[in-house]
Amino acid sequence: MKRTLLLCFIHGFKGGDDTFGGFPEHLQALVSHGLPKVDVRAIVYPKFETRGDLAECVSRFRDWLQEKVIDIEVANNTPSPTVDPSVRTILIGHSMGGIVAADTVLGITSDRPIGDADSTEPILNSSMFPYIQGVLAFDTPYLGISPGVVAHGAEGHYKTATSALTQLSGLTGALWGGKAASETDKEEKKDPAAALPPASEANASLPSWQRWGKVALYAGAGAALAAGGTAAWLNRDQITEGWTWVGSHLEFVGCLMKGEELRKRVAGMGTLNKELNIGFCNLYTRLGKNALSKDDGSMVGSVIGNQRTFCNLPQKEGKEFWHEAINDESGDEIAAHTTMFYPKDNPGYYSLAEDAKNLIVHWPIKTDWYESSSDDT
Template sequence: MTPAPVADEFLLVFVHGFKGSAEHTFLSYPERLRHILVETYPQGTVTSLVYPTYETRGSLQDAVDGLLSWLTSEVAQRESSHRAHCVVALCGHSMGGLVCMDAALTLRKNTPPGQPMWPHVGGILAYDTPFLGVHPYVFKHQLSTYHGYVDAALKVGAVLAPIGGSLASMLMPARHRETPTSSRLSAASWVGLGTAAATAVGTAAVAALTQKDPMYEAYRWISEHASFVQHLWDERGMQCRLQDVEVPFHCFYTRLPGTPPRTFIVVPPASADYARHFTPLDTQSADEVTAHMHMFSLSTNSSYLPMGTASAALLAEWLPQAGRAPAFHASIPKAEPLD
């Protein structure tokens, strides 16, 4: 393959996840990461961009196409006006990480043999991205949070039954059903729908306070967004995505104390080839969803500072592969792989 031209500008592109936003998801983290790289990449320009808020409804491919269209325009404009070659690092939170990875996979697939990828993606940083699904206990714990609205949730389950035969039973209180005993990965096949249902429970809880009947709002919500998260229960497709990606990537995921530790995402088994691309971030948040949603907050994520330096260390490793080998400071700690 023809090597990519030397990079003159390094673009950090941040993509929010399901129901996130450009204004509120990442807070000041993009600028922090840019600042670290400015100190360690003096030879070139480092720019941090937050991809504009997009609708997390419809198909995931629609979101991927939207990102690629925006990225192509952004890179073309910069390379034309600055007469520089840009290398992009895609940084996605939650489902945004899936959008980033599928965008890179699409670019690689559409690149003619022997030609460099353009726009050139030098690496992917994912933050709490459910590459293998959302952990089943996230749904269980969220149901406990909404225990006061179980009756409304059960009504929602009845309405949503046509799109998932097991949905109604999943919405039942734990004491009325058996606990699944499937493995972490096999559980992922139903976790995606469970996650959507869990959020629907939250929607139902709010609607129960403001409307006479929460069913309509819950049904509207799930019908608009279910197709976007449907990949979370495509177990085979999720594993193939991790095996097929040729661009360097790494996923940082939140981990709460417990036996076993509690995580928002399904973590790959240590035997998987791609397990080394996943690094835990220990946090003391109240629950998995809180840790997931606020991982870019310095005041709530106790691993916020290590997350930034470890992310910068990975980017420092990937930058030479993009065409230039700058003298990075060795003091930035490297992310440790899973045991």
């Protein structure tokens, strides 16, 4: 019977069907060339709710994957899918999708969730269904997000805010009727009455906002705040719903804040690689030439350095599972993270695809399972 290698792509937080662009088809073609005896297929997990409990999301994905694999097994007329499956799957996740992939295979091989505090060393189950051959992650923050992402982002926001304040200070003169704000402030310090509008007949003909100057502006601001408070009260249900939405999303990505759980997940994948020959790798983005030039004179670059990545890297254990994918075009970590599957934004796109293909082809697929694949029914 013809064996099937299923490449299953899982997008990350707030991602969708377009996350991977044309990468699934590209990688499918490369792997088909490298593994000609099997039927290589690529499927993309549809857009899902990236909110709520991560374990629930993993459970929904596992049910969906199981149905897809059963459909293929039925079409292949497989005598015993659980004993000798005709389908093996590579889970390919981007960002948080890599965590969903890892938790899926950890659950299938141990039937215990990664966050189970009462769990002891799991008993590994090699007779898994669906059969997961490997987890290939792309820029997944298995050990959390790099501090540089926050630091460089904060520096950019600081510069933007400084520029905005400079423009705003130049605008204040126009707001106060053409006189520079600093001059007005000096006059008010000398004579507090200077802030009050002059009571003259000529002045009475002016529009109210000019006649009453700052007094009218402050009163208007107060009225606006009062109106805003009223609107907030009237829309309190929507605001509460909004906070619930935010909290639910934070719950989904909250696993990135649980250091012990993160380390446990990576250690679990290392064990599966060693004991069950399940492939595991995280191809992470690192900024190249364009970012290095921007570090000159940077208040952040002098502290964090120029090795700018989106995800934290292991210091000792597990380093063999992290492979860098350099992006010489992007100037910041988040842009490199979100555009890694688009050749126009990532000059290293084709090298990335080749590295992914080599990993999959050289994982222990060429076993009796692979060699027994044929077109005979």
